[in-house]
Amino acid sequence: xxxxxxxxxxxxxxxxxxxxxxxxxxxxxxxxxxxxxxxxxxxxxxxxxxxxxxxxxxxxxxxxxxxxxxxxxxxxxxxxxxxxxxxxxxxxxxxxxxxxxxxxxxxxxxxxxx
Amino acid sequence: xxxxxxxxxxxxxxxxxxxxxxxxxxxxxxxxxxxxxxxxxxxxxxxxxxxxxxxxxxxxxxxxxxxxxxxxxxxxxxxxxxxxxxxxxxxxxxxxxxxxxxxxxxxxxxxxxxx
Numbered sequence: 001x002x003x004x005x006x007x008x009x010x011x012x013x014x015x016x017x018x019x020x021x022x023x024x025x026x027x028x029x030x031x032x033x034x035x036x037x038x039x040x041x042x043x044x045x046x047x048x049x050x051x052x053x054x055x056x057x058x059x060x061x062x063x064x065x066x067x068x069x070x071x072x073x074x075x076x077x078x079x080x081x082x083x084x085x086x087x088x089x090x091x092x093x094x095x096x097x098x099x100x101x102x103x104x105x106x107x108x109x110x111x112x113x114x
Numbered sequence: 115x116x117x118x119x120x121x122x123x124x125x126x127x128x129x130x131x132x133x134x135x136x137x138x139x140x141x142x143x144x145x146x147x148x149x150x151x152x153x154x155x156x157x158x159x160x161x162x163x164x165x166x167x168x169x170x171x172x173x174x175x176x177x178x179x180x181x182x183x184x185x186x187x188x189x190x191x192x193x194x195x196x197x198x199x200x201x202x203x204x205x206x207x208x209x210x211x212x213x214x215x216x217x218x219x220x221x222x223x224x225x226x227x228x229x
Contacts (some may be wrong), residue, residue: 032216043118044157045222051216067116090157100145100211101170102218104157 002027002093006105011079014113021076021108023091030096033074035065036106038088047089050074062084086112116140116219120206126227132194135224139208147207147218148181148191157205163189166210196228204213 006021025031030084037043048059055067065076074091091105119138127133139146147162161171163183171181178197183189193200203225207218 034217043222046217046219050215059130089170094216098163100209100216100218101147101159101162101208103159104208106156 001027002031002095002103004093004103004105006091006092006108008108009106010109012111012113013080015083016057016080018079019077019085019092019110021089021110023074023076023105025074025091025093027072027093027095028050028063031093032096033065033067034092034094034102035059035063035074035076036090036092036104037061037111038086038090044090047076057078081110081114085110115170118206118208118219120204120221120224122224123222124225124227126229127196128229129197130195131228132192133196133200133226133228135191135193135204135206135226137187137189137191137206137221139206141187142221143183143208143210143219144186145188145209145211145218146183147209148189149205149207149220151205152176152201159203193226196226198228201226201228 003026005024008035013019034049035047050057050067060065063078088107092102121136145164146162151157158172161181166183181191202222205223207220209218
């Protein structure tokens with residue numbers, strides 16, 4: 001079974017500052033890794049994914065995430081945030097082989113202050 | 115593509131009533147997932163289908179919940195009878211599995227309130 005831990009439930013940041021949202025996972029098998037974003041009262045939108053290859057994956061809206069296999073982490077970063085980045089961010093994993101279901105972390109609420 | 119379509123977007127009902135949530139996946143996708151989101155439990159998978167066949171329903175809370183996928187373009191999640199603790203946002207997602215195309219695309223969700 002897999003589990004995902006998002007270490008911060010809330011992250012307040014000033015506009016144009018850098019941000020890192022932390023995600024650690026646990027799995028006995030190889031996994032795919034995902035970050036989804038949920039804007040208020042909306043569904044989840046894929047931000048980026050890691051399937052294989054490079055450890056640094058670039059997504060939409062200037063976000064990027066770094067996969068670290070030894071630390072079983074997949075932290076999300078953005079060098080300069082905007083007010084429009086205010087949302088909830090979810091880290092998720094799914095098995096490479098077998099079940100395709102996503103296991104989500106509890107989410108991190110990112111609040112951008114002017 | 116229109117994306118995953120869910121209906122209704124909002125549902126308010128009274129305890130004991132039957133509730134049916136509907137989902138139309140993205141055309142060509144072969145997997146469909148139902149998730150529930152609550153403050154207490156976060157996002158949790160209820161059931162998923164592959165090629166219209168239920169593969170894993172271990173997340174379905176109890177017998178009051180049932181899901182069907184009669185064809186590749188339609189699925190329902192039914193709660194009968196509904197209870198206040200079923201109040202949540204229910205998301206449907208679809209994907210094309212295999213060959214590294216495992217991204218799940220989510221619908222806008224159905225916000226259910228059971229009084």
